[in-house]
Amino acid sequence: MQAQVDVAVIGAGQCGLAVGRQLKMRNSDFVLIDRCARVGDSWRRFMDSLRLVTPAGVSALTGLAFPAPARAFPGKLELADYLENYADAFSLPCELNVEVRRVRTIDGRFTIDLSPTGSDKGGHEEQSLVANSVVVATGFLHELRIPNFAEELDPTINQLTMSDYLAPDQVSGPVLVVGAGNSGVQIAHDLAPAHEVWLSGPNPGHFLFDLSNPTLWNIAHRLFTPRNPVGRRFIAMIQRKEPPVIKISEKRLRQMGVIRLPKVSGTENGYPVLADGHTVRPATLVWSTGFRSDFSWIHLPVFDAVTGLPRHTRGITEIEGLYFMGLPFQYGFTSHFIRGVDRDAANIVEHLAHHRLANAETTLSDRSDHPQ
Structure with missing residues (x-):
């Protein structure tokens, strides 16, 4: 793996792949890092008969249709293979069998300590990756x-x-x-x-809603967000109990x-x-x-003391260059569905691009104010 990269995306599941495609469209220098041996393995390990609780029509990422009827409920292997094919279809750079041990900042940049999956912490095989920005796309459900x-x-x-x-x-x-x-x-x-x-x-x-119905999906996608009173009431109701x-x-x-x-x-x-x-x-x-959340490997002051979740606005944190994907109701109700993560990914990558542009303009301005 290279020693430096502009954007490091931690996690190559549906959230990481959605971010990866957005970065690819902008010709960004990035890499996706995942502890699994293959893209999609996080789904392959579940029970044999597992099927998604959402139909294929809302289980595809932008740019590649799910190879099943819209109202069919895909099995775990169908989804795992779809995610792997998605990474291949867009030539997303994935570093697999790599575990992130620690994320920290040194001299204004992120340092990500890595080792092969399953190796002992602190072993001789540990290496570091330096990045200008980090997108944590591991979701929020980590430990049983x-x-x-x-x-x-x-x-x-x-x-x-x-x-x-x-x-x-x-x-x-x-x-x-x-x-x-x-x-x-x-x-x-x-x-x-x-x-x-x-x-x-x-x-x-x-x-009760059939989200394979395009009209109902659009209603849920647009209405059930914090931007309007109906969405705020709905999200608050869902958060108070088991989904x-x-x-x-x-x-x-x-x-x-x-x-x-x-x-x-x-x-x-x-x-x-x-x-x-x-x-x-x-x-x-x-x-x-x-499951419960475990972000203990991120050594940055960005987490709420009560919930253990990062403080953020639509995945954008108070630490410059640090982003999260796959958080509960990251923006709205449909953020929990595979199709819904595209909106969150696009928002994060747009913010990241604007942040990079603003920094570049500041650097140019500083140079013009201090001629050699």
Whole structure:
């Protein structure tokens, strides 16, 4: 890898690729850095039957159509291959199998400490990349969130995380799925034909809009933003609770025999205790309790002390040259969808370009004021 670059994009998922295409259109000097061996691998590692909760019509990035009917729900391999093909189609420069250990500033520029994925921190293979600007495109969901009382469960219970679970033949029943959001519902739906399944957690409701409909997409894309009162109220409502389930209906879960249970609140004698006081005895427990953010590798004073998320306006931070992609409601509701990240990427790259131009003009002005 080269030692210096104008823009370093950390993450080569959909957010990083969207930024990469925008930079490519401006003939920028940039590189995308990702810890995976292939573009799209972050999707390939999930359960075998995983399908997007959004249809193909809103699952494509600008410039390359998704190779599926607009109302079809792509599987994980279809999306992973699409992202890899996208990087190839636009010849985006990707450095893969590279892990970012630290981001800091030295003498007004960003220094990014790197090493091969899986190597020991501080090993002899570590190297550094210097950049004028950095776009952090790793999203905001990084570490699995598992309650502390998981350690108190009986060792005979087979505990898996949502990242560990791949297929029904991997487990024995009855299976308790803890967490009833989109991932938990998909796992319960996958398990139900083969096992007795209990789904624990509040029902967040279902998203009723068909976003494959161009009219409804345009309404959501334009209306549900902080720029208008309706959008602000909608976003505030969504942020107060678990995002609604998309695609798999409550009726479908009932038909498949999935049993709804209250939230798991602790343990008793090694078994899960529900919020209503009842104890359940599963053979397998799948934790689908979400993720937390981890930006500890970014050694810059840009994070909120309470949320741990960067302080920003549409991904633009108070630190000159530092940007983020894939944050919750980065600009609007559709920022959470693959098609929606293009707007956020375009805004960031436009700001970056204006910032670069302003610096160049300042440099020229300084030189003219101080002739040799």
